[in-house]
Amino acid sequence: MAVAETAVAYVPPRSRxxxxxxxxxxxxxxxxxxxxxxxxxxxxxSFQIGLYEWDGFSDKSYIGGGNYEELFDDxxxxxxxxxxxxxxxxxxxxxxxGLAVALFLNQTVFGIRLIKSxxxxxxxxxxxxxxxxxxxxxxxxxxxxxxxxxxxxxGPTAILSDENSVTFGIIAAGLWPQVAxxxxxxxTGLNSVDPEQIExxxxxxxxxxxxxxxxxxxxxxxxxxxxxxxxxxxxxxSFDLVQVMTDxxxxxxxxxxxxxxxxxxxxxxxxxxxxxxxxxxxxxxSVFIAFFLWRMVRGERQTG
Amino acid sequence: xxxxxxxxxxxxxxxxxxxALPIALVVWLLPLAAVMxxxxxxxxxxxxxxxxxxxxxxxxxxxxxxxxTTPMARFMINSVIITVPVMxxxxxxxxxxxxxxxxxxxxxxxxxxxxxxGGNFVPFQILMIPVxxxxxxxxxxxxxxxxxxFHVAFQTGFCTLFMRNFIxxxxxxxxxxxxxxxxxEYKIFWFIVVPLVRPALAALAVLIFTxxxxxxxxxxxxxQSDAVKPVTAGISALRGQWLASWQLISAxxxxxxxxxxxxxxxxQRHFIAGLTLGATKG
Numbered sequence: 373m374a375v376a377e378t379a380v381a382y383v384p385p386r387s388r389x390x391x392x393x394x395x396x397x398x399x400x401x402x403x404x405x406x407x408x409x410x411x412x413x414x415x416x417x418s419f420q421i422g423l424y425e426w427d428g429f430s431d432k433s434y435i436g437g438g439n440y441e442e443l444f445d446d447x448x449x450x451x452x453x454x455x456x457x458x459x460x461x462x463x464x465x466x467x468x469x470g471l472a473v474a475l476f477l478n479q480t481v482f483g484i485r486l487i488k489s490x491x492x493x494x495x496x497x498x499x500x501x502x503x504x505x506x507x508x509x510x511x512x513x514x515x516x517x518x519x520x521x522x523x524x525x526x527g528p529t530a531i532l533s534d535e536n537s538v539t540f541g542i543i544a545a546g547l548w549p550q551v552a553x554x555x556x557x558x559x560t561g562l563n564s565v566d567p568e569q570i571e572x573x574x575x576x577x578x579x580x581x582x583x584x585x586x587x588x589x590x591x592x593x594x595x596x597x598x599x600x601x602x603x604x605x606x607x608x609x610s611f612d613l614v615q616v617m618t619d620x621x622x623x624x625x626x627x628x629x630x631x632x633x634x635x636x637x638x639x640x641x642x643x644x645x646x647x648x649x650x651x652x653x654x655x656x657x658s659v660f661i662a663f664f665l666w667r668m669v670r671g672e673r674q675t676g
Numbered sequence: 677x678x679x680x681x682x683x684x685x686x687x688x689x690x691x692x693x694x695x696a697l698p699i700a701l702v703v704w705l706l707p708l709a710a711v712m713x714x715x716x717x718x719x720x721x722x723x724x725x726x727x728x729x730x731x732x733x734x735x736x737x738x739x740x741x742x743x744x745t746t747p748m749a750r751f752m753i754n755s756v757i758i759t760v761p762v763m764x765x766x767x768x769x770x771x772x773x774x775x776x777x778x779x780x781x782x783x784x785x786x787x788x789x790x791x792x793x794g795g796n797f798v799p800f801q802i803l804m805i806p807v808x809x810x811x812x813x814x815x816x817x818x819x820x821x822x823x824x825x826f827h828v829a830f831q832t833g834f835c836t837l838f839m840r841n842f843i844x845x846x847x848x849x850x851x852x853x854x855x856x857x858x859x860x861e862y863k864i865f866w867f868i869v870v871p872l873v874r875p876a877l878a879a880l881a882v883l884i885f886t887x888x889x890x891x892x893x894x895x896x897x898x899x900q901s902d903a904v905k906p907v908t909a910g911i912s913a914l915r916g917q918w919l920a921s922w923q924l925i926s927a928x929x930x931x932x933x934x935x936x937x938x939x940x941x942x943x944q945r946h947f948i949a950g951l952t953l954g955a956t957k958g
Binding site for chain 2: 391392393395396398399400402404406407409410412413414415417418421428475476478479484487489491492493494496497498499501504505506508509514548553556557560562565567570583584587588601605608615616633634637638643649650651653654657660661662665669672673
């Protein structure tokens with residue numbers, strides 16, 4: 373009797389087994405449905421729309437690679453690409469800066485918890501607010517920047533209306549929350565650095581930069597990896613700040629691909645052209661996304 | 677610990693560190709402090725160009741003005757109407773999907789997981805035209821629902837990543853022993869897994885609140901009337917109307933930033949745990 377019972381318990385009946393096969397799909401169904409309709413399918417559709425001339429109202433007409441040919445001759449496109457490259461490289465400053473701030477704050481003095489949270493503040497705020505704050509900071513008539521420059525006998529400058537400085541001005545604004553984000557990643561990373569290794573290295577006479585470079589940084593690799601990916605993707609995705617601070621101006625000199633696409637599609641009613649720009653942006657970003665996914669899948673396989 | 681604890685350094689270094697700390701903080705938050713000060717300046721101060729000195733008198737009336745003369749209250753309510761359902765919806769979808777990806781072995785598992793993670797990083801512009809068309813076609817364009825549906829779908833990517841990693845950490849034995857007892861798969865999820873992941877659900881909800889509250893792009897693309905616009909698109913539009921009335925723009929900015937900031941301070945631990953998940957592994 374007892375034997376029979378255990379046997380029943382350990383050999384699941386057929387219905388149990390099939391339930392175990394069906395259950396994960398039932399659990400995933402709503403998420404897959406939403407994600408498929410709003411993320412996966414639109415990507416495929418955008419690829420397709422990029423091959424058409426379409427104003428969003430009347431019938432589409434197929435023009436093959438026409439949008440792309442036009443795009444590669446469009447100065448605004450190259451300005452946008454160049455600005456995105458600038459964003460990409462300058463945004464990476466968020467990593468060393470974030471690390472520097474994290475090292476500065478990684479102490480246990482009185483009130484440090486509150487100070488850490490306050491340093492993290494800019495990341496919590498909407499980019500629209502960050503944009504407004506910096507637009508005003510740079511304001512040529514009354515901005516704080518010019519007041520400060522005035523103190524040392526410089527200025528005034530109008531950062532956001534000078535085509536040579538505008539993108540740098542916006543990127544600086546973008547770095548503010550991004551540094552905060554990298555800082556929090558590194559602070560968490562520093563918490564899990566192995567203290568014994570540090571002590572051992574110190575006994576061996578390593579200190580300062582050497583200790584940081586050879587002992588601490590290797591242990592911070594997971595944090596660096598996340599910071600790197602999120603920062604690069606953030607740079608390529610830049611839209612909010614540019615739209616709020618200059619809307620691409622002056623004369624389109626601060627355009628980035630995301631904003632250029634938005635203008636083409638919604639203000640010039642060129643959906644096909646917009647979709648083509650979006651496709652280019654997507655392909656550029658796919659390189660980074662693929663790199664991230666490759667690392668992640670590899671990591672999963674290793675840990676099982 | 678790295679760097680070396682400052683207590684162990686020389687008294688001079690010790691004191692300079694404690695002095696440098698608040699100075700660094702002030703410099704770091706200078707733009708923000710200026711906005712807060714400006715939001716309580718009088719119009720006279722602004723007209724005289726006193727932007728950066730201490731206000732000559734405090735004018736909290738600016739905050740009343742923005743609520744009286746603009747649809748600021750409406751914008752805030754819209755943001756709440758949009759954000760709260762998204763928070764619940766995407767967390768619920770992701771808890772189920774994350775459980776499936778964490779605890780069931782099937783061939784498509786890792787690829788579906790990669791799809792959720794990858795989808796989370798795509799540029800919004802590649803989704804813009806089809807999603808906007810879909811909203812126009814189904815008649816939800818310029819309603820709260822348009823934003824809610826899209827955000828639920830999009831945030832599900834990040835949430836699934838988060839939940840899947842969290843649930844992976846739960847012991848398999850727990851689920852196995854329930855199966856041996858003959859508990860159905862669905863009951864295992866509802867009565868065993870969900871109660872255990874409650875802290876993660878909270879962390880996630882806080883994060884999603886902030887992401888969605890701060891969204892600007894989709895607010896521009898999917899809605900246009902003041903009756904449905906969330907506060908990010910709202911203050912951006914008001915800025916054109918207020919021109920150089922920086923005291924009003926500042927007050928608006930402070931109000932718009934307040935809910936996520938308050939939430940962050942109330943639930944800081946959850947917030948940071950959410951953001952840094954995965955930063956110490958992988």
